[in-house]
Amino acid sequence: MDMMDIPQERKLITEVPGPKSRALFERRAAAIPLGVANLHPIVTARASGAIVEDVDGNRLIDLATGISVLNVGHTPPEVVAAAQRQLELDTHTCFHVTANEPYIELAERLNALVPIDGPVKTMFANSGAEAVENAVKIARKATGRSAVVAFDHAFHGRTLMGMSLTAKVMPYKQGMGPFAPEVYRLPFAYAYRWPGGPERCAEEALAYAVDEMHKHIGEDNIACVVLEPIQGEGGFIVPAPGFVEGIAEFCATNGIVFVADEIQSGMGRAGRWFAIEAEDVHPDIVTSAKSLGGGLPISAISGRADLMDAVHVGGLGGTYGGNPVAAAAALAVLDLIERDALLDRANVVGDTIMARLRALEERHPQIGEVRGRGAMCAMELVEDPDTKEPLVADTMNRIAGGALEGGVIVLTAGTYGNVIRLLPPLTIEELLLADGLDVLEEAVDAALG
Numbered sequence: 001m002d003m004m005d006i007p008q009e010r011k012l013i014t015e016v017p018g019p020k021s022r023a024l025f026e027r028r029a030a031a032i033p034l035g036v037a038n039l040h041p042i043v044t045a046r047a048s049g050a051i052v053e054d055v056d057g058n059r060l061i062d063l064a065t066g067i068s069v070l071n072v073g074h075t076p077p078e079v080v081a082a083a084q085r086q087l088e089l090d091t092h093t094c095f096h097v098t099a100n101e102p103y104i105e106l107a108e109r110l111n112a113l114v115p116i117d118g119p120v121k122t123m124f125a126n127s128g129a130e131a132v133e134n135a136v137k138i139a140r141k142a143t144g145r146s147a148v149v150a151f152d153h154a155f156h157g158r159t160l161m162g163m164s165l166t167a168k169v170m171p172y173k174q175g176m177g178p179f180a181p182e183v184y185r186l187p188f189a190y191a192y193r194w195p196g197g198p199e200r201c202a203e204e205a206l207a208y209a210v211d212e213m214h215k216h217i218g219e220d221n222i223a224c225v226v227l228e229p230i231q232g233e234g235g236f237i238v239p240a241p242g243f244v245e246g247i248a249e250f251c252a253t254n255g256i257v258f259v260a261d262e263i264q265s266g267m268g269r270a271g272r273w274f275a276i277e278a279e280d281v282h283p284d285i286v287t288s289a290k291s292l293g294g295g296l297p298i299s300a301i302s303g304r305a306d307l308m309d310a311v312h313v314g315g316l317g318g319t320y321g322g323n324p325v326a327a328a329a330a331l332a333v334l335d336l337i338e339r340d341a342l343l344d345r346a347n348v349v350g351d352t353i354m355a356r357l358r359a360l361e362e363r364h365p366q367i368g369e370v371r372g373r374g375a376m377c378a379m380e381l382v383e384d385p386d387t388k389e390p391l392v393a394d395t396m397n398r399i400a401g402g403a404l405e406g407g408v409i410v411l412t413a414g415t416y417g418n419v420i421r422l423l424p425p426l427t428i429e430e431l432l433l434a435d436g437l438d439v440l441e442e443a444v445d446a447a448l449g
């Protein structure tokens with residue numbers, strides 16, 4: 001066992017949050033602005049595999065993975081070693097000043113992995129939002145057009161363009177406009193809440209989108225459509241079958257760049273390298289981040305070489321983009337996903353979770369829908385299955401808070417905040433996952449009665 005390994009077991013030695021976390025949160029309140037949200041009042045001391053150990057020594061099962069960042073688990077020795085090695089060799093020269101090999105190698109690796117047709121090139125930035133910004137810059141420059149299409153329930157980051165593309169006003173946008181111009185929003189094929197019913201969802205959503213792009217935006221004005229193949233923050237919404245394919249076809253026919261934002265759904269989370277591989281679609285640009293760096297900040301913009309090369313020299317980049325330490329960590333992450341067959345593991349983990357959520361759904365009519373693909377699974381909760389009125393925040397908090405008190409970290413999501421999403425490491429041991437799901441189940445039973 002590695003020196004820093006933590007036993008992969010849940011263990012509570014104080015109440016959660018414990019006294020040390022509470023004391024640090026007092027300092028946090030005085031030193032750090034309110035707007036930087038904390039979902040759980042816990043301070044991490046260290047983490048390994050699927051366990052987060054807090055400053056009070058409690059060992060919590062992590063079914064959140066820092067919002068989809070630790071698909072390969074916390075601090076896997078191979079990723080730590082790769083980053084450490086690179087730290088000693090070269091931490092930064094800026095790729096624009098003198099290049100580094102990890103950047104070049106990582107670009108080659110991603111070029112071979114992304115489901116884009118033909119020659120591909122990749123550039124790096126630091127965060128998901130920056131990847132989306134760059135995708136839009138490239139699409140606009142390559143097409144000479146300005147309009148950008150995004151969807152209801154979308155999340156694309158917190159920079160000006162990211163925030164403009166993001167759908168939900170509270171908390172992401174309220175009072176922070178004006179937003180970037182030339183952003184247009186269309187309905188997403190959200191089957192559970194489609195007014196015409198789930199069977200008609202894909203067809204109707206697509207027909208509406210096509211009509212809107214044609215009549216109200218004008219296809220010749222659209223630089224790109226930015227779409228999450230499975231929406232993340234929006235509530236793990238798996239688009240109704242056929243919708244994504246139809247949108248991609250419309251893009252291809254009309255010279256519109258189709259951007260798949262795989263920042264949350266990629267890197268094996270949905271049982272494939274990229275979630276969009278489940279559709280019969282080849283995007284023009286793919287954005288990656290989150291689990292790419294295994295905890296180190298790095299994002300990638302991979303695209304058709306002709307699009308990527310449409311930008312003049314100096315039009316793309318940034319001081320830290322493709323930082324060698326983060327790139328070296330990312331290479332180790334890709335190696336681990338391959339070596340440990342984590343795409344298959346994602347499906348096994350997902351099957352376990354879905355079986356448990358479906359059993360819960362049978363007991364509780366307030367579980368309106370259980371959905372997901374691979375290990376990207378969620379349940380949407382409602383007050384009443386007929387009206388689909390979202391479950392009130394108070395009850396949602398009792399579920400997430402109850403799980404935390406029991407030693408399990410889960411996240412909520414969704415436009416209405418009424419989705420419990422599960423993002424365990426793909427490497428999580430079966431028994432630990434079962435234990436985590438037991439605790440969640442108890443919290444759901446207690447909250448829903």
Ligand SMILES: *Cc1c(COP(=O)(O)O)cnc(C)c1O
Nearest residue numbers: 127128129155156157232263264
């Ligand atoms: C998290 C996320 C982003 C933003 O990434 P940051 O690294 O937080 O800037 C963009 N798109 C999607 C789909 C995301 O889930």
